Amino acid sequence: xxxxxxxxxxxxxxxxxxxxxxxxxxxxxxxxxxxxxxxxxxxxxxxxxxxxxxxxxxxxxxxxxxxxxxxxxxxxxxxxxxxxxxxxxxxxxxxxxxxxxxxxxxxxxxxxxxxxxxxxxxxxxxxxxxxxxxxxxxxxxxxxxxxxxxxxxxxxxxxxxxxxxxxxxxxxxxxxxxxxxxxxxxxxxxxxx
Amino acid sequence: xxxxxxxxxxxxxxxxxxxxxxxxxxxxxxxxxxxxxxxxxxxxxxxxxxxxxxxxxxxxxxxxxxxxxxxxxxxxxxxxxxxxxxxxxxxxxxxxxxxxxxxxxxxxxxxxxxxxxxxxxxxxxxxxxxxxxxxxxxxxxxxxxxxxxxxxxxxxxxxxxxxxxxxxxxxxxxxxxxxxxxxxxxxxxxxxxxxxxxxxxxxxxxxxxxxxxxxxxxxxxxxxxxxxxxxxxxxxxxxxxxxxxxxxxxxxxxxxxxxxxxxxxxxxxxxxxxxxxxxxxxxxxxxxxxxxxxxxxxxxxxxxxxxxxxxxxxxxxxxxxxxxxxxxxxxxxxxxxxxxxxxxxxxxxxxxxxxxxxxxxxxxxxxxxxxxxxxxxxxxxxxxxxxxxxxxxxxxxxxxxxxxxxxxxxxxxxxxxxxxxxxxx
Numbered sequence: 001x002x003x004x005x006x007x008x009x010x011x012x013x014x015x016x017x018x019x020x021x022x023x024x025x026x027x028x029x030x031x032x033x034x035x036x037x038x039x040x041x042x043x044x045x046x047x048x049x050x051x052x053x054x055x056x057x058x059x060x061x062x063x064x065x066x067x068x069x070x071x072x073x074x075x076x077x078x079x080x081x082x083x084x085x086x087x088x089x090x091x092x093x094x095x096x097x098x099x100x101x102x103x104x105x106x107x108x109x110x111x112x113x114x115x116x117x118x119x120x121x122x123x124x125x126x127x128x129x130x131x132x133x134x135x136x137x138x139x140x141x142x143x144x145x146x147x148x149x150x151x152x153x154x155x156x157x158x159x160x161x162x163x164x165x166x167x168x169x170x171x172x173x174x175x176x177x178x179x180x181x182x183x184x185x186x187x188x189x190x191x192x193x
Numbered sequence: 194x195x196x197x198x199x200x201x202x203x204x205x206x207x208x209x210x211x212x213x214x215x216x217x218x219x220x221x222x223x224x225x226x227x228x229x230x231x232x233x234x235x236x237x238x239x240x241x242x243x244x245x246x247x248x249x250x251x252x253x254x255x256x257x258x259x260x261x262x263x264x265x266x267x268x269x270x271x272x273x274x275x276x277x278x279x280x281x282x283x284x285x286x287x288x289x290x291x292x293x294x295x296x297x298x299x300x301x302x303x304x305x306x307x308x309x310x311x312x313x314x315x316x317x318x319x320x321x322x323x324x325x326x327x328x329x330x331x332x333x334x335x336x337x338x339x340x341x342x343x344x345x346x347x348x349x350x351x352x353x354x355x356x357x358x359x360x361x362x363x364x365x366x367x368x369x370x371x372x373x374x375x376x377x378x379x380x381x382x383x384x385x386x387x388x389x390x391x392x393x394x395x396x397x398x399x400x401x402x403x404x405x406x407x408x409x410x411x412x413x414x415x416x417x418x419x420x421x422x423x424x425x426x427x428x429x430x431x432x433x434x435x436x437x438x439x440x441x442x443x444x445x446x447x448x449x450x451x452x453x454x455x456x457x458x459x460x461x462x463x464x465x466x467x468x469x470x471x472x473x474x475x476x477x478x479x480x481x482x483x484x485x486x487x488x489x490x491x492x493x494x495x496x497x498x499x500x501x502x503x504x505x506x507x508x509x510x511x512x513x514x515x516x517x518x519x520x521x522x523x524x525x526x527x528x529x530x531x532x533x534x535x536x537x538x539x540x541x542x543x544x545x546x547x548x549x550x551x552x553x554x555x556x557x558x559x560x561x562x563x564x565x566x567x568x569x570x571x572x573x574x575x576x577x578x579x580x581x582x583x584x585x586x587x588x589x590x591x592x593x594x595x596x597x598x599x600x601x602x603x604x605x606x607x608x609x610x611x612x613x614x615x616x617x618x
Contacts, residue, residue, distance in 0.1 A: 026379075027323070027324055027379065030316070030320045030323050030324055031314040031315060031316040031320055031379065032314070032315060033312065033313060033314065033315070034305055034307065034313050034314070034315040038305065038315060039305065039307050039313065042305055042392075042448070042449050043307070043451065044398075045390060045392060045398065045400050045451075045457055045459070046457070047390075047453065047455060047456075047457040047458065048455065048457070048458050049455070095469060095473035095475075096471065096472060096473040098587060098590050098591040098592070098593065099590075099591065099592045099593075100469055100473075100592070100593050102464065102469070107464060107475075108463070108464050109458065109463055109464075110458050110463060112458070113458050113459070113460055113463050113464065116457075116459065116460070117459070117460035120397060120398045121396075121397030121398065121460070124397075127396035127397045127398075128396060170473060170474055170475060171467060171474065171475050171476075171477050172474050172475065172476045172477065173477070176455045176456055176458075177455070179456070179477055179478050
């Protein structure tokens with residue numbers, strides 16, 4: 001009986017512990033709530049929905065000058081790439097060949113990825129130096145060079161996520177929501193659906 | 194929040210320091226120790242014997258001094274000289290992808306957890322160290338490790354390739370830190386959150402989208418590596434360890450985790466890491482790495498001393514869990530015999546295997562084959578080729594990067610005692 005009681009107490013403690021775990025922080029004065037400014041300063045990565053895109057806008061015409069000034073050193077005058085950086089233009093029709101040319105135009109699925117990467121990671125060595133308008137203009141320039149938009153089209157927080165990239169349907173599974181289940185996705189060698 | 198002082202000057206300083214390290218490391222075996230080093234200095238922070246001269250191997254062409262050469266594809270771990278199952282931290286492989294090691298002040302570094310959570314939280318490093326900690330052995334492996342195509346394919350296929358050339362993009366450490374699940378529970382993950390994005394404090398802010406199930410499973414926010422702080426080139430002061438999954442998930446210099454409802458399709462995860470198939474369709478998001486193994490002694494580039502007794506020794510690992518079995522073939526794959534698996538055996542960690550063997554001096558091909566706790570067996574090159582519908586020509590000519598290539602590695606020992614990479618012989 002005593003033994004049973006002991007088990008009961010143990011069980012009760014366990015249950016209480018689990019409930020507390022699920023509901024409230026357990027570790028007093030470890031970590032704090034960030035300020036809205038602290039979150040805003042870092043919450044800059046842009047997903048396909050484009051929710052984090054900053055104000056600003058740019059066209060391919062504007063982007064051409066910035067590209068000539070800041071990008072050609074590595075990516076080449078026509079975006080053809082070099083030993084230092086990948087090709088950015090062309091490659092259509094090569095994905096089924098043994099020498100696929102994977103560029104913004106031939107391969108990339110989301111236009112938001114172009115802005116996100118340029119804005120945070122380019123030019124290499126001067127990351128974070130571009131203003132939003134410059135990053136929009138460079139994004140527009142690459143879209144234009146890949147025959148996706150006109151050189152006068154303005155790219156901004158509204159127009160960018162709405163662009164359908166030429167190879168958007170070239171990926172498996174086609175919809176982002178369908179890659180959610182890890183077990184189905186656990187894909188290597190023969191296990192890919 | 195975080196130190197903003199880095200920039201180019203700091204980077205150049207770091208590069209100079211790294212160059213100094215490298216110069217020190219390639220001192221030829223047998224050279225006298227530097228005369229300037231006092232006994233106190235030698236005892237303050239130990240160095241290996243100057244007779245031990247093997248180092249990581251790689252190229253780093255940034256900042257560009259010329260336009261020639263190839264882009265950097267990582268510094269490979271000299272896996273063939275490692276004993277046991279731990280990779281010394283200074284030899285742990287690195288792939289920079291433009292993310293240079295940074296000089297981060299740990300007192301200024303912060304980890305922010307926000308997005309779809311009930312209580313956004315921000316932690317200092319000291320605060321994280323006050324939380325319940327765990328230490329776990331885990332490998333980190335590049336998904337391109339041992340891959341036979343793409344930019345480094347030729348060097349990997351070459352008969353002269355060493356185990357460093359073929360399998361040098363994996364390493365194993367004892368990582369110490371806070372379980373990510375604990376931090377996420379503190380923040381209170383909302384039901385709508387299905388993914389998280391993990392982001393680094395490096396200037397290009399490397400980012401990886403990870404399904405929330407994995408975040409709540411066995412991820413670790415690590416500040417310790419093999420008993421000391423995580424090395425700068427490994428993410429000092431904080432690295433996310435995502436056990437068993439492609440190396441790219443293990444975000445270095447971790448500063449932010451945001452709970453979201455879809456993957457963010459960062460440049461690398463959406464354009465460099467999908468597997469492009471022959472039909473032109475590409476498979477997004479392959480996370481877990483399959484069972485793999487490699488014999489490290491004897492292995493490519495080594496020289497047998499002559500007929501007689503040798504212990505065959507190597508490493509096996511799997512993203513699917515613990516290694517349950519390793520078999521050895523000494524007759525080009527005709528027959529297989531169990532090797533002995535040595536402690537410690539940990540899940541999603543390198544595991545050392547050994548096998549007693551006597552070389553009779555004849556030409557022979559040695560191979561190892563691992564099986565993990567899910568009973569998944571490491572395939573042969575031909576089995577992979579069949580699954581992928583590719584022929585030998587494809588390996589030799591395609592520029593397409595074939596990731597997750599975990600084929601059995603054959604080493605051929607010639608009568609003269611030389612050891613060659615026989616994957617494509």
